[in-house]
Amino acid sequence: MKKIVIALVLFCSINAFAQSDTDFTYTEFHEPKLNIGYLILGNFDVSYEYLLSEESGVGVNLMIPFDDYVEWNINYNLTGYYRFYFGDNYADGFFAEVFANLNNVEDRIDIEGTDPVERRDKDITDLALGLSAGYKLVSSGGVTLEAFLGGGRNLFSEYNSSRNFDFVLRAGLNLGYRF
Template sequence: MKKLFVVTILALLISNISFAQEDNNSIDLNDTSTNFNEIKLNGLFLVLGAFEVTYERTLNEESGAGVSLFLPIDDDVSDEIKYYVSPYYRFYFGKKYAAGFYVEGFGMLNSTVSYDIEFTSDSFIEKNEAKTDFALGIGIGGKWVTKSGFVGELGFGVGRNFFNNNDLDYEIIGKGGITLGYRF
């Protein structure tokens, strides 16, 4: 009976010690051994009549990869640009984990509307044609991250479309913004 009592007490102590371990599920944003996810919304484009949301995954303390999706919500914007999807890779030069000044390389699958007017002897015909193209470009910017995980970014980039080069209006493309988001 005494042996059963001692074994039970030992089993309870061992299980209590194992449950008393430190909780490692909490994330420290300054921990360099963890990669993070970020969801961001471009506030500048919201003011201008479009919606751009971005997802980024930090790969290590100096780099991250992500993708942005742009959709117009105002008729003035949708008359020019139908959408774009832009994957990117960033290299960070800051002292914090994946933050500070950055340089990025990006691709952009975009769809624009091309307007063409044909004149005849007594009238004119307006033609609207949606064109899809792919661009490569570079960008620069800065990212700031608070201890609680809120993210602010300011950045811009330029690129060149490759396939519809006869349309000079959209040969050079740009992207940029003032984004706010959260790192988790």
């Protein structure tokens, strides 16, 4: 009988020890978001972020104006980004971001070879690299709210010296859901 009791106590203690070492918590990794700040101004701006770890995530953003409430001169804007989070929770709190922005805008440029210099509208596609910073709040139910601001510089267009859109702004007030 003593052997059975000792074996039972030993088995229960091993089982309890094993349970304490295997704490498993499920973390959500997907975040679709809508930029409500731009939506109010007539601009469809959606993002998707995939969380790589508790400190970082990668994402993509698409912006297309749909209303002439604000004269955007932007045809589309496609941005890929990498974020590093500084908060105590999983991908929450302050973050810094590096981004690459493919943009197509209607811009006024100088036409060389004309005297006086003539300016015409032209659709120009360019790539900008830049930095942003912001803050993200995540509720216990998975709703996210983030605000961020940053900027970058267009790099490759031959018209950069005479453009209005030499720099790009990256800003937003995003509402999303983490699952």
